Amino acid sequence: MTQPSGWYDDPQDPSKLRYWDGVIWTDHVTPKQAPSLEQSTIGMPQQATWGESGAAGDRPAYSRPAPMPSWPQQGYVTPQATTPDGVPLSGWWKRVLARILDGFITFFIALPLTGYFYYRYFQAALHYAEQQVQQTRSGSTPPSPFVLPAELYRWLIPIALITVLVAVVYEYLFLTRSGATVGKKVVGISVRLRETPGAPPASAVWRRVGVINGLQLLSFVPLLGNLAGIGELLNYLWPLWDPNKQALHDKAARTNVVVGPQPKRPR
Structure with a gap:
């Protein structure tokens, strides 16, 4: 099941949104606030630009969209958890x-x-371990x-x-x-x-x-x-x-x- 086309968190830059056309990620990015319908140019024909000579009668050379990035195709990216004002939370x-x-x-x-107390603690722990070994060897039940x-x-x-x-x-x-x-x-x-x-x-x-x-x-x-x-x-x-x-x-x-x-x- 593919994700519907639209603006989603950019997998390369969490501070931006990137447009997913329903199949692959495009090269259209925008800050976190998605563009309005009037501002968006996704799916609209590119504006014609004239050739370098600019002479009358030249055929208009339409600009081509930039090549798509060679990222692996991927689906919807789960938005990163943030504070209420949008600061990303630590992992x-x-x-x-x-x-x-x-x-x-x-x-x-x-x-x-604490050094002195550690020293005395390890002394007591070694003495306690020796007592357990001796009780085990003598056949009595150790604590x-x-x-x-x-x-x-x-x-x-x-x-x-x-x-x-x-x-x-x-x-x-x-x-x-x-x-x-x-x-x-x-x-x-x-x-x-x-x-x-x-x-x-x-x-x-x-x-x-x-x-x-x-x-x-x-x-x-x-x-x-x-x-x-x-x-x-x-x-x-x-x-x-x-x-x-x-x-x-x-x-x-x-x-x-x-x-x-x-x-x-x-x-």
């Missing part, structure tokens, strides 16, 4: 890459504060690997609290000033209110970081952590099927992650 993989980059950055920023001993939580909890605190301060400072963390700037995306361009206000940023880091903290709580882990997974996967490409923290803050930087606020 899911860009968001994931930005989150990974920011995770590395906040890890190294927090490392001077469940799904329930960590209190000694491990003694060092794990400070690590989680410091890491989350650093992540909250990091994201708050960057988003309220420019709408983008370092990771988002690297991949070329930014955060804004869905209805309004510019860096999001502090209230929206607090709601975003509250959902993200609240779920992360809950994941360290025994038993409740399993449900929090499912919530974290759903939060990050939600843009894949959401029509507005919003994660759960975007919905809480009424924000969107879009392509490109945010305009600076006037002073």
Whole structure:
């Protein structure tokens, strides 16, 4: 089934429309607003132009349409999702890459504060693993690997609290000033209110970081952590099927992650 002829999003340039004649894409393009019936020349005969000599009696030489581009034939292109004012929304993989980059950055920023706790945690973890091996060799039943001993939580909890605190301060400072963390700037995306361009206000940023880091903290709580882990997974996967490409923290803050930087606020 072929798509009816008409103006559709240009597959080569999302900021323009290109005319589909029912079979192939033509070389007629226009800005996002399609031309009116009076302005359109599609399907109309080309205007006659005179030969180079311009002498009387010369036969008019009709201009020929430009050759069709040698693109593969294709059908209707699904319009790219945008904000209400037309800014393209970020793809899911860009968001994931930005989150990974920011995770590395906040890890190294927090490392001077968490290094000692990591050292003690790994010491306790090795001791716990040795105990399990010895109990297995002696024939006794080792403790469940799904329930960590209190000694491990003694060092794990400070690590989680410091890491989350650093992540909250990091994201708050960057988003309220420019709408983008370092990771988002690297991949070329930014955060804004869905209805309004510019860096999001502090209230929206607090709601975003509250959902993200609240779920992360809950994941360290025994038993409740399993449900929090499912919530974290759903939060990050939600843009894949959401029509507005919003994660759960975007919905809480009424924000969107879009392509490109945010305009600076006037002073």
